[in-house]
Amino acid sequence: MSNSEGKGTGRSAGGAGHAKLKLTPVERKASITLALLFASRMLGLFLLTPIFAVAATTIPGGNDTARVGLALGAYGLTQAIMQIPLGMASDRWGRRSVIVAGMVLFIVGGVVCALATNINWIILGRIIQGVGAVSAAITAWVADATRPEVRTRAMAMVGGSIGLSFAVSLVLSPLLVGEFGLSGLFWAISLLGFLCLLIAAFVVPAVPRDKDPIIQAKPRDVLMHTDLLRLNFGVFCLHFILMSIFIVAPGLLAHLGGYDSEHLWEVYLPVILLSFVLMVPAVFYTETRHAHKLALEVAVAGLVVVLALLPLASKGFGPTVVMFVGFFIAFNILEALQPSLVSRVAPPELKGLALGFYNTAQSLGVFAGGVSGGLLVSHGNSAVFLVAAALAFLWFVTARGFQQDKSVTA
Secondary structure (H helix, E strand, O other), X not given: OHHHHHHHHHHHOOOOOOOOOOOOHHHHHHHHHHHHHHHHHHHHHHOOOOOHHHHHHHOOOOOOHHHHHHHHHHHHHHHHHHHHHHXXXXXXXXXXXXXXXXXXXXXXXXXXXXOOOOHHHHXXXXXXXXXXXXXXXXXXXXXXXXXXXXXXXXXXXXHHHHHHHHHHXXXXXXXXXXXXXXXXXXHHHHHHHXXXXXXXXXXXXXXXXXXXXXXXXXXXXXXXXXXXXXXHHHHHHHHHHHHHHHHHHHHHHHHHHOOOHHHOXXXXXXXXXXXXXXXXXXXXXXXXXXXXXXXXXXXXHHHXXXXXXXXXXXXXXXXXXXXXXXXXXXXXXXXXXXHHHHHHHOOHXXXXXXXXXXXXXXXXXXXXXXXXXXXXHHHOHHHHHHHHHHHHHHHHHHHOOOOOOOOOOO
């Protein structure tokens, strides 16, 4: 790697002092395959979100919105509990072995859900899926595989894969449920888990480990870092909002547009495609102008506006679709931006631990959002949107105090 760095430095000597370094072949392969691994795993988790609130009505107990919310969010709770322990285990026994073991649990949980005869068995299956919490191990593997000079780009690839996975899930899940039913959806999720297992076991290249394991750093050094706390709170809010509003969204769009569950993809597909097209200029501006703090504030402010307007917009199908386009523009920007900011802000020796806490906060948001959305919907759709808007506003207030690491020039 030192030869690659030397060559890169030599090429840039005659140009700008801070010319961007290229990913080495090993870094490129590791980054792409780990992003694919993360995307496949998150797709397996997200496939349930866009359609479950409607599809669950076909099984016993599926009309209980509180239990439906618990089923959506249950894996987030066990993920939050297991994220740091499995991150530490990956330092001791290796990233690959821990991720493979986590994916086995994910597959087992998916099979339990596929064979479930009522909502309670689905809740149990989701809990088992969550025990295989490998997000921290995957992001730590990215840190192992890349130099600090290019790590932000690699982390952004992984972060962006989350938004892409959710976008794909919005289109695929209605099609799968329409063709194969809820049980078929869970079999597809289990198949994705098996794909992830194969990628982790055989495709991701082996990389040298740091002599001093990242996770052995002192947790209080990360917990006392105010910018990392802001980013952890941010990802908690983002996934709380996502899970809570998708307790409402499938039924709302089906009612307003006259769609059944198997045709909801006809709404989701144009919404996602348009949101990605409109997101590109924002991402390009952020990267070329190094305007990460500005992008963070503007995207969160956009969430506040969209969520606050949704109670009014949800009276009609067209305005609701427009608001969801706005939501996904902000969501996709934030999903790619925040992990990149964690890797920028965290002290170099604490990146793995910082990402472990970040993923724990994300999992807690999934759990809290699913449960809260299931409880709030009994008070009407507007209650869900307004609580989400209030949380987004609190996030905006905290994000205003964010100070990007001045040492970062990339």
